[in-house]
Amino acid sequence: MDKKEFTEIVMPLKDRLYRLAKRILVSADEAEDAVQEIIFKLWKGRQNLEKYRSTEAFAITMTKNYCLDRLKSKQASNLKIVHSNYPTSQNIEREVEANEGVALVFKIMETLPEQQKIVLQLRDVEQLEFSEIAIILDSNETAIRVALSRARKTIRETMIKKYDYGIR
Structure with a gap:
């Protein structure tokens, strides 16, 4: 090459x-x-x-x-923890709420097992297909789907506990 x-x-x-x-x-x-x-x-x-x-x-x-x-x-x-790459909005109230939500999601993600964290990154952020993620992680698609589901469920449940807006 x-x-x-x-x-x-x-x-x-x-x-x-x-x-x-x-x-x-x-x-x-x-x-x-x-x-x-x-x-x-x-x-x-x-x-x-x-x-x-x-x-x-x-x-x-x-x-x-x-x-x-x-x-x-x-x-x-x-290693430094830096999360300052988020654009600001004109509405201060919305900005604070959004930053708090994003920071909470990142905080929750850091508590996830490595496999779930990586699967979440590759699927939801990088938007890779399950077959591609399975190859990358040397796993099968079912295991990838389960890890993603568990990661999303953990984040969702933690967010609901935090904000408890009656979303159930």
């Missing part, structure tokens, strides 16, 4: 890899570093990329594994 082919195949994935890395690592700086490292590794192994069924699935799997390894490493204690 030459430089042009690599650029056409891998570089469009950069944003998707970043969002996944940010979801796992939380810190924007750590996520950028992770994506840079993954792209470098893909570049070094570009001659072997053609043997994989899906370069995208391979890159996402590499990113997931790299980020989980980073969390397990000694440097994990240095």
Whole structure:
């Protein structure tokens, strides 16, 4: 695979890899570093990329594994929690309520098991198909659907407990 082919195949994935890395690592700086490292590794192994069924699935799997390894490493204690990437609205009341809701969802997501957190990110944020997620996580579609359902249920129940607006 030459430089042009690599650029056409891998570089469009950069944003998707970043969002996944940010979801796992939380810190924007750590996520950028992770994506840079993954792209470098893909570049070094570009001659072997053609043997994989899906370069995208391979890159996402590499990113997931790299980020989980980073969390397990000694440097994990240095990761920063930063959630300031949300646009502001003109109505202060709505903005505060929205930020509180988003912050609560992120807080709840951080308490989910890693598998559920990753499935939620890949399906609801990245909008990947269940078959793609199954390949990335080396699992079956049924297990992916169950993990997603449990993650959504946990978030929904926690939000209902918090706001208890009679939504049942």
